[in-house]
Amino acid sequence: MEAAEKRVDQNRVINCDVVIVGCGVAGLYAALNLPPALRVVLLSKQDVATCDSMLAQGGICVLPDASDYDAFFEDTLRAGHYENRLESVDLMIRASRSIIEDLARRGVRFARRADGGLDYTREGAHSRPRIVYHEDVTGEEITTHLLACARALPHATILEHACMTDLLEGFDERGRRVCRGVAATAPDGSTLNLVAGATLLATGGIGGLYEYSTNYPCLTGDGCRVAAAHGALLEHMDYVQIHPTTLWTAQSGRAFLISESARGEGAVLLNDAGERFCDELQPRDVVSAAIRAQMERTGAAHVWLSFEHVPRDVVTGHFTHIRARCLEEGYDILAEPIPVVPAQHYFMGGVHVNADSETTLPHLFAAGETCCNGVHGKNRLASNSLLESLVFAQRAADKIMRDRFAADTAAQLAQAARAATMTSYERGDAR
8 A cells, every 4th residue: 555655646647447536335345346457546535444334333224035125115215205216226125135145245244143044123214124234333344344355456556545626527539528537635735636437436425514413524525516516417415314313412523323223123212201202213304303393392402212122132232332332421221311312414415326326427427425316315214325335336336347348248248247246255365
């Protein structure tokens, strides 16, 4: 890595096949699905650990069996107020099983039943358990493994503390205005130009623009800003999700999320009088509105979340990290309710993309929270975000590969695709 960065500083220009802006699950998984024949450069605005994918607690949705397809589809649409793009929802659900199997092959650990099968949990607005998880740090488990796999790729380079500032433009053989890469600021403050045949924006959401958010402060909508400046279409920029339950504190800084799976496992919301005031398993916007109404009625700064009805072994086994963080704030969820308040959490709008994650600017792609592919509609169903990011990052990588090797035969394309999906262990790469 140090050697690569030194070369970058000396040359000021990097020529590559694909530049990916963002090292969350969308950026990493796209890199892992590109064939070794393509040189890939990934940019991380800060260190690679500072991305929202690391923060996802609850889990990742998957189709447990074919009989759940209609219910999974309906739950996603109902949460999204039926403003979802149907084709995108269908693509996501149908790809979910193969995505989970691929993650497991790459070493990601999911909770298992005694018979070795996947264990499923449930969150608000889900009509049945269909969420696989790893304790209450699913995002960290997935992102850490994908990052290790990406670091092992011989054809990929990760540049940390490299901040995209703009897109580069050019013209293709037909005279169309196209994206030709990105301009960025290097760790020493100098400018880098990364010239690439394809560019993927995976820059995350907009939470850093809010006073109270579960996001890292560095998530400031960079992908949307630069895409809009170059005429790319944006969509539903007002669709911002407020999470019902973050740990209330008088301290400033990023809000700590109390996973929706806590309510899925039986935790209940209480007002200052100790009374329940809503159905905790309604979609997030409905529960958030109920909490806000309760706070306005009583003048309280927060409401309470009680784990009294959650089995003790579930708290100690499933919510280990949440309990530890609450203990740091002086609350033991096994013994008392904790103060919670809604906060900005997720962005459903963003750079408009089609089913292959292409924006309206040729050669520019977007995946993850920075894009709008229509899966989430007006309001995201819990635990659909990691799955949506992975599915459409994979589709972006596939389209980039097909465009790059358009003149190749179907057999050559199939061989490249197989090479892209092989794990580094299967290829025998040195660790």
